[in-house]
Amino acid sequence: MSLIETVIRPDIRALSAYHVPDPSGLVKLDAMENPYTLPDELRIALALRLGDVALNRYPVPTYAALKAMICTTLGVPAGFDVMLGNGSDELISLISVACARPGAKVLAPVPGFVMYAMAAQFAGLEFVGVPLQPDFTLDLAAMLAAIAQHRPAIVYLAYPNNPTANLFDADAMVEIIRAVGETGIVIADEAYQPFAQASFMPRLPEFANLVVMRTVSKLGLAGIRLGYMAASKALLAEFDKVRPPYNINVLTQATAEFVLEHITVLDAQAAQLRSERGRVAAALAGMGIEVFPSAANFLLIREPDADQLFARLLERKVLIKNVGKMHALLANCLRITVSTPEENRVLLDALQASLVL
């Protein structure tokens, strides 16, 4: 046996590495990034702030100041706290590790965010995917049956969901949270909350097993890698035991504190993107393209020959995400990030030209 075969887990060897295309020279509409940067005066002020950061020191591992700012600025209910992650991806991994008792299971609707299943596998948890309905709404009966059968330790509900863009019915989510009850936790993953204007955060006090997870990535700070999750202090204290002590670096910490002082700038960018979302969705529908409802900063569309459309857009230097192979329910679906009016115009022109070819 080779070194690799001897040392590396067979299930890891069987994986193919996550492929991220090189976006240079392309209009990048594949990763739900915010296209806007900070205004110049804020960038200069941030540079001065970062110049004062003690790079020679380890971070203070409680992150008390940043956590307090997140709680007050971003609506965490009184009596609840947050835990920080190097992106919410890290939080998903840490939750999996903390809950990986022998035989423990993770359950989520599919198609959904791929990290739920990957983090489960890496931590040795079984992943149970419950298909959505063809219109991407929750199949509540199937969810409740799967919960009764599998008694999952962790249930993920992305609100809104990626890659389908829709908000699940809040009452159905509450039924799921209640059905999971005392034998599991439910994570409301609100990565797109700034574009959804709906949230389970205010409802944390109602459910002892609810965790609300968010990230600053889609809000305009994907590069700093910062996610947070709010839950009861007792639950967070357990998750905190598996967190690497210095998982948030001092530059991320200082940048996040600075930006939270100017959160209205990002809020205005999110509002602009919400309005562009409506405009782009209407334009796509006007071209005869099927567009699904979106509460996120991206649109899911379906076209009879989506692979060809994807390739033609790429020829015109527009990169979107072809999700058609991710799940049977997503056949011929493409995911498009909503961007600036200028980039959206480039997209719509490229689509128009590609459709008439």
Ligand SMILES: *Cc1c(COP(=O)(O)O)cnc(C)c1O
């Ligand atoms: C993008 C995304 C995340 C991960 O965000 P990071 O904080 O950048 O790791 C989590 N959940 C969903 C549903 C996402 O789309």
